[in-house]
Each structure stands twice: as C-alpha cells, then as structure tokens.
Amino acid sequence: MDAYIYPLMGGLLIGLSTAAYLLLTGKVVGISGILAQALFSKERLLPILFIAGLIIGGSAYGVLIELSVPFPELRNPLLLIVSGLLVGYGTRMGSGCTSGHGVCGLSRLSPRSLVATVIFMATAILTVFLTK
Incomplete structure (x- = not known):
C-alpha cells in the first residue's frame, strides 16, 4: 500500500497546482x-x-x-545542452510540452493535446522497446 501513496500524493499535488495556476493567472500550466x-x-x-x-x-x-x-552519474555537458535545446525546440514546434498537453490539454478535452500525448507515449514506448 505504501508504494501507492507517493504517486497518489504527487498526482493530487500536480492537479491542485495546475488548477490553482489556472485560477490565479488564467493561463494553462505548461512548463515550457x-x-x-x-x-x-x-x-x-x-x-x-x-x-x-x-x-x-x-x-x-x-x-x-x-x-x-x-x-x-554525471553526463557530458555538451550532450545535456544539445538535448535541452532539442527538447525546447520540440516543445515550441508542438505548441507545448508533455506537462501542458498531457495534464492540462487532456483535462480540457483538447484534440490537439490528445494527438500530442498519444505521439509522446508511442515514442516513449518505442524508445524503451528499442533500447531495452
């Protein structure tokens, strides 16, 4: 049972923080x-x-x-910088990041967010399948 408490608390806190941010600012939470x-x-x-x-x-x-x-373990700083820039470019190209589309977009029933989240998940599943 203890293994479920932290994920449940984390999910509740994410939902609470995104709702509070929307109420305070009128803007949807998306980290990018x-x-x-x-x-x-x-x-x-x-x-x-x-x-x-x-x-x-x-x-x-x-x-x-x-x-x-x-x-x-420490990573190559150049690899981290290039990875960060690619992720940043991708979030701008996709009009949002995984947090924005997955948490906030899906809760608003956004078709664009549904497509983006399905693509994120399929890519993650494929990556794990190919690398493990």
Whole structure:
C-alpha cells in the first residue's frame, strides 16, 4: 500500500497546482510556456516562483524522502545542452510540452493535446522497446 501513496500524493499535488495556476493567472500550466514567461514576459514573478517551487519541492523530496537513492552519474555537458535545446525546440514546434498537453490539454478535452500525448507515449514506448 505504501508504494501507492507517493504517486497518489504527487498526482493530487500536480492537479491542485495546475488548477490553482489556472485560477490565479488564467493561463494553462505548461512548463515550457512558464519558462518562456519567466524569461521573456514583463510579468515574471509568478512563473519564477512556480519554477522555484518545482526545484525546491523536488529537491526537498529527494533529500527528505529518498535518501537511499544515489545521485545520478554525471553526463557530458555538451550532450545535456544539445538535448535541452532539442527538447525546447520540440516543445515550441508542438505548441507545448508533455506537462501542458498531457495534464492540462487532456483535462480540457483538447484534440490537439490528445494527438500530442498519444505521439509522446508511442515514442516513449518505442524508445524503451528499442533500447531495452
């Protein structure tokens, strides 16, 4: 039963935070969009606080709950930069990221988000199948 508590709490917190963000700002949560707002918008405070909350919350969970999980191995910085740029380009090309389409788009019954989420999932399944 304990194995189900953390995913359930995480899902509830994601739903609560996306609903609260929509009510406070009138905008749908999508991490790529929030990052763009934090970098390029005149109203940066709420997006910056949201991103800080993601980092602080994830870090606090890692330190307080998952002490037994080893730190991931270091990766090639050039590979990380290129990967990040490709993901950023893809989210702009796809009009949103997995969080925006999967969490918020599907809850609003957006056909575009349904197609995007199916493509994300199919690509992930295929990638795992080919690499494992």
